[in-house]
Amino acid sequence: MxxxxxxxxxxxxxxxxxxxxxxxxxxxxxxxxxxxxxxxxxxxxxxxNAIARGLVNNETKTIGLVIPDITNPFFPQVARGVEEAAVTADYNIFLCNTNWNPEREDHYVNALMQKQIDGLIMTPSSEDVNHLKNLLNSQLKTVFISSFIPLNDYTSIIVDNAKGTEKAMNYLIKKGHRNIAFIGAGEERYANQERLKGYKNSLKKHDIKIEDKYITNVKNSYDRKSGFDLMNQIIDNFNKKKLPTAVICYNDLLALGVIQALRLKGFKIPEDMAVIGFDDISFSSLPEVQLTTIAQPKYEMGKIALETLIEKIKTGSEKKFENKIVLSPELKIRATT
Known part of the structure; x- marks a missing residue:
């Protein structure tokens, strides 16, 4: 002791x-x-004893950060933004990884609340957060990242997903592509729905028919293997004349899997098929990858989330906050298009 x-x-x-x-x-x-x-x-x-002192002062100077996939390079960049802003504000971070598991997510949130954290930042496994009953019944200040949770008293930090995909689509169409595939992830997710909306909006604006055969979704994980497996299915299900000439993926990990599948099947990128991802993770700019992608301001998302949460903690219920803060994405054009 x-x-x-x-x-x-x-x-x-x-x-x-x-x-x-x-x-x-x-x-x-x-x-x-x-x-x-x-x-x-x-x-x-x-x-x-920080917890004992926190009970006296009604603050512990600690923040919970719950992310769904620490192996996805998107989330460590977000976490870095949170952590560095927390250091500046003199707060400490408890980091938990849920692997997209709602039960584990609920367990970690409850454990963090028992540690008397002052606030919580998280990316939930889905926009349906009803399983987080203790959190929803508490007064704990919470900010969500990369997921839009349309509940009062909560703020979501998100990117303009529709605008991002629309930028990518407009670029591909300008390059002469007409048969463009969309590989989504989690049909019920707000980000996926918005990215699909941007895809369809661009096709409509350019008077190109929307074809369901070019729209697919991975079912479980949003990783490289899922992209690899799904691209192989697409190649097997279409003959070469009907194959899309370009594909936009929900994230960069899926896009990396798509690229791997295409190359193993003998396709040239971008000559036979152009590939675009979403996120701009660190691997995307490597010389051997050079993935065209829609960049999210990951570090800034984390930083803004922490700063917003601290303001919520300090102002209590005196100030009303926006339900969502929307940041702008950027199209990074590289060798895969």
């Missing part, structure tokens, strides 16, 4: 209250006693 105020008091032969007051610079304790207490505390390696 660590050194406590009681341990220090016993060593010095003074009362528990005297040590507590000395460490908190209380005016009732004389300077000589304060110096003795502080010296002994440093000598014994005393660390104040």
């Amino acid at each position: 660590g050194v406590t105020i009681k341990t220090i008091a016993k060593e010095l032969g003074v009362s528990y209250a005297t040590v507590s007051r000395a460490l908190n610079d209380h005016p009732d304790v004389n300077e000589e006693t304060k110096k003795r207490v502080i010296s002994k505390a440093n000598e014994m390696g005393y660390q104040p």
Whole structure:
């Protein structure tokens, strides 16, 4: 067990209250006693109990960060934005990874609430957060990232998903593509629906028929293997004359899987098929990949989420916040188109 105020008091032969007051610079304790207490505390390696102090001060200076997939390079960049902004604001971060599992998500949120965190930042496994009953029934200040949760008193930090996909589609159409596939992930997800909306909006504006055969979704994970498997299915289900000449993927990991499948089947990129991802993760700009992608301002999303959450904590219910903060995406054109 660590050194406590009681341990220090016993060593010095003074009362528990005297040590507590000395460490908190209380005016009732004389300077000589304060110096003795502080010296002994440093000598014994005393660390104040943050949770106990938080209960007294009604704050623990800690924030929970819950992400769904730490292996996806998108989320560490978001986490870096959160963490660096937290350091500036003198807050500490508890990081939890859920692997898109709602039960694990609920477990972590409850565990963080038991640790008396001051606020929570999270990307939930889906926009349906009814399983997070304790969170929804609490007054805990919460900000969501990359998911739009249309509930009062919550703020979501998102990118303009429709605009991003529309930019990519307009670019492909300008390059002469007409048969463009869309590979989504999680049909019920707000981001997927908005990206599909951008895809369809662009086709309508250019008077190109929307064909359901070119619209597919991965069912479970949104990773490279899912993109690889789905692209192989697309190649097997179409003959070469009907294959799309370009594909836009829900994220960069899916796009990397698509590229792998195409190359193993002997297709040239972009001559036979152009590929565009979404996110602009670090792998996308590697010389051997050079993936055209719709870049999300990942670091900024994390930073804004933390700053918004701190403002929510400090203002309490005095200030009304926007339900969502929408950031602009950027099309990064590289070798795959």
